[in-house]
Amino acid sequence: MDQAAEKRGRSRAGADLSFSSAEVTIVRGSLSSGGAATLASDHALLDLCITPRPTNARGAFAPDGFERHRFERLGDIVFVPPGHPLRLRWDGAESQHSIRCELRGRLAQNRFGERMEWTGPRLTAALDIASHTVRLLLRRLAEEARAPRRDSKLLVGSIATQLTIELCRYFEEIAEETAQGGLAPWRLHVIDERLERDATPPSLEELAALCSVSVRQLTRGFLGSRGCTVGQYVHHHRLEMVKRLLATQESIKQVANAVGFASTSSLAHAFRRATGLTPRQYQQRIWRSKENV
Numbered sequence: 001m002d003q004a005a006e007k008r009g010r011s012r013a014g015a016d017l018s019f020s021s022a023e024v025t026i027v028r029g030s031l032s033s034g035g036a037a038t039l040a041s042d043h044a045l046l047d048l049c050i051t052p053r054p055t056n057a058r059g060a061f062a063p064d065g066f067e068r069h070r071f072e073r074l075g076d077i078v079f080v081p082p083g084h085p086l087r088l089r090w091d092g093a094e095s096q097h098s099i100r101c102e103l104r105g106r107l108a109q110n111r112f113g114e115r116m117e118w119t120g121p122r123l124t125a126a127l128d129i130a131s132h133t134v135r136l137l138l139r140r141l142a143e144e145a146r147a148p149r150r151d152s153k154l155l156v157g158s159i160a161t162q163l164t165i166e167l168c169r170y171f172e173e174i175a176e177e178t179a180q181g182g183l184a185p186w187r188l189h190v191i192d193e194r195l196e197r198d199a200t201p202p203s204l205e206e207l208a209a210l211c212s213v214s215v216r217q218l219t220r221g222f223l224g225s226r227g228c229t230v231g232q233y234v235h236h237h238r239l240e241m242v243k244r245l246l247a248t249q250e251s252i253k254q255v256a257n258a259v260g261f262a263s264t265s266s267l268a269h270a271f272r273r274a275t276g277l278t279p280r281q282y283q284q285r286i287w288r289s290k291e292n293v
Contacts (some may be wrong), residue, residue, distance in 0.1 A: 017141075021161075022102060022157070024141045024144070025099075028097050030093070031094055035054075036088060036090075038086065038087055039059075040084075040085035041102055042083065043103055044108050044113070044164075045103075046080075046138060046163070048098060048099040049076045051094065052240070053076065053094075053096075054090035054092045054093070056091040057090040058090070059071060061123050062086075072127050073128070074088075074127055075128025075130065076243075077130075077135060077138070078129065079167065081113075081118050084123070095286075099139070103164055111168050112164075116168070121224075124226075125170070130228045130232060132274075134163065134166055134167065137159050137163050182224035183218070188225055190210050191222075199241055201238060204218060207230065242271060246282055267279060
């Protein structure tokens with residue numbers, strides 16, 4: 001299919017950019033309070049939520065996934081393997097702005113639909129893809145979707161290949177780390193509860209005491225279960241809390257104080273490094289999104 005034909009196909013499908021290698025959609029909408037939905041595709045699907053996810057947003061793979069009735073917290077990047085429907089639940093009503101990408105190429109179909117074994121730990125990790133590289137690649141696809149130009153097809157194909165390789169490495173590392181032993185689900189739940197209850201970053205000693213394990217057991221087990229270090233997870237969770245607060249109040253100084261940053265400049269540095277935006281730019285984007293819904 002040539003580029004013009006693919007662009008005609010994309011308007012029928014409602015996508016912002018559609019090629020044989022990938023389909024990129026900029027999703028905007030408003031979610032009702034206390035809702036539920038299912039996210040599924042015949043292709044590998046990525047969803048990067050630009051706005052904060054709704055209050056208590058969580059997901060579980062169904063019907064034949066791991067511990068099918070257990071819903072886990074969602075990160076801002078979610079991966080849905082082909083043929084593995086993801087059930088979603090949330091409490092609060094929010095406006096949503098997401099970058100959604102289907103990887104449609106032969107490489108992605110082979111790696112994710114045929115060769116990859118979707119074990120429980122991998123499906124758990126798919127609910128929160130803590131990869132800065134994947135985040136940057138999705139944002140680059142969104143930029144191209146907003147303003148396609150000459151050779152967009154080649155560029156999108158290249159980025160889709162990079163995404164496939166990065167995600168394969170990500171999930172292969174999950175398998176290797178899980179083989180070394182992970183934390184029990186109740187311990188992971190205790191850690192999440194502590195992070196939700198108090199915005200001040202906990203020490204490793206505090207979390208180890210809450211989980212009744214040594215610091216060494218905590219760090220090794222957490223890496224096996226979540227696919228990232230405790231520090232990376234705490235930092236990511238902290239920034240997610242910053243996003244939620246920025247969406248509800250104007251004072252960036254108050255947000256910095258609430259989440260335990262020493263100053264607004266330290267908050268701005270960490271936030272820009274993670275998102276590519278300053279806290280003020282993020283606030284303005286949230287407000288514009290709400291106005292346009």
